[in-house]
Amino acid sequence: MTPSRPTLLRNREGHAKVGYAELFFDLVFVFAVTQLSHTLLEHLTPAGALRTGLLFLGVWWLWIYTSWVTNWLDPEKVPVRLMIFALMLGGLLLSSSLPDAFAERGLAFAAVFAAMQIGRSLFMLWALRGGRSPSNFRNFVRITLWLTASGALWIAGGLAEPEARAWWWLGAVAIEYLGPMAFFRVPGLGRSTLADWDVEGGHLSERCGLFIIIALGESILITGATFAKLEWNPSTIAAFCTAFLGSVAMWWIYFDSGAARGEHRIVHGGDTARQARLAYTYLHLLIVGGIIVCAVADELVLVHPDHAEPAGIAAIVGGPALYLLGCALFKWVTNTRRFPPVSHCAGLLLLAALGLAAAPLHLSPLWLGAATTLVFVIVAGWETAALRRANTVPLTH
Incomplete structure (x- = not known):
């Protein structure tokens, strides 16, 4: 009988404390929040406010999705820590591109954002392999498909001219935010249920x-x-x-x-x-x-x-x-x-x-x-x- 692989998931008995690696990750978003504030201050017009708001919606969604994932994963495990640190690197690149996301760094912002969203979801599928949580595995298959669809729009917006970029990214944000509302429904794969989202x-x-x-x-x-x-x-x-x-x-x-x-x-x-x-x-x-x-x-x-x-x-x-x-x-x-x-x-x-x-x-x-x-x-x-x-x-x- 072969021994089972060690799990990367948290022990769900009692309160799951926020780990030091998670706090370390969150520090990146001090930079992101600062960048958003400065971007809004420099472009304090209706158009600038809408563009900054669109970027904020993306940054927030990236952070909250990561918080959900680390609610299931154990940051004390080395592979999970390495994933968090990889996301930190991506977050720094993403934050650095925020002031010029609607200028020459649009593709950099879009590519890093899509890579972080899809990459984190694929890591979760790898962590759930082996039948540890079949319902959550199927849930993340659906989530990955939704994020792939939004990622395509992020990339398309990064390649588009700055004037048209907001429309592509608005579509990407709409997909990301509507996903949980639609329970990540995918034809042939069904939809998620609240029971699949057994967060602590x-x-x-x-x-x-x-x-x-x-x-x-x-x-x-x-x-x-x-x-x-x-x-x-x-x-x-x-x-x-x-x-x-x-x-x-x-x-x-x-x-x-x-x-x-x-x-x-x-x-x-x-x-x-x-x-x-x-x-x-x-x-x-x-x-x-x-x-x-x-x-x-x-x-x-x-x-x-x-x-x-x-x-x-x-x-x-x-x-x-x-x-x-x-x-x-x-x-x-x-x-x-x-x-x-x-x-x-x-x-x-x-x-x-x-x-x-x-x-x-x-x-x-x-x-x-x-x-x-x-x-x-x-x-x-x-x-x-x-x-x-x-x-x-x-x-x-």
């Missing part, structure tokens, strides 16, 4: 929380680096303090109660696969996207505290709105409440009012940034007070 909820929740920390850290790095280069006067010092306070309030809104309630729900709620797909795969991209835009807004307020173009005003108000919307939806779907948090809805209304009043009242970027930070503080304080009055942080099933 605590691990995925922890990975996403750490990514939020990375994104917030990127925001603080940009603020500090920008402030260090400026003349220190009352305006820049006020802008610096406002940006820092805003980052703290954003951390508070997500981590004071939302992260813990979300983790409790995905672990104990009985609908782990649904929560993993909806709350952590789709809704977290709104939260991270909001942090990226807020980082751009903070730099605008620091550098130009007295005047901003309409696009800058849109960023100063839109970043906080996107972040609050993502947090509101995340907290809504991870709890049994009928409506999103009232504090977050009120914050969104206040931000909408600020957006409408900014031009008629001739609000400077500094005053507008201070007002959006105040909205964050109000939302954080309102929710914290409400939870403390209930004398518990609700961990609803």
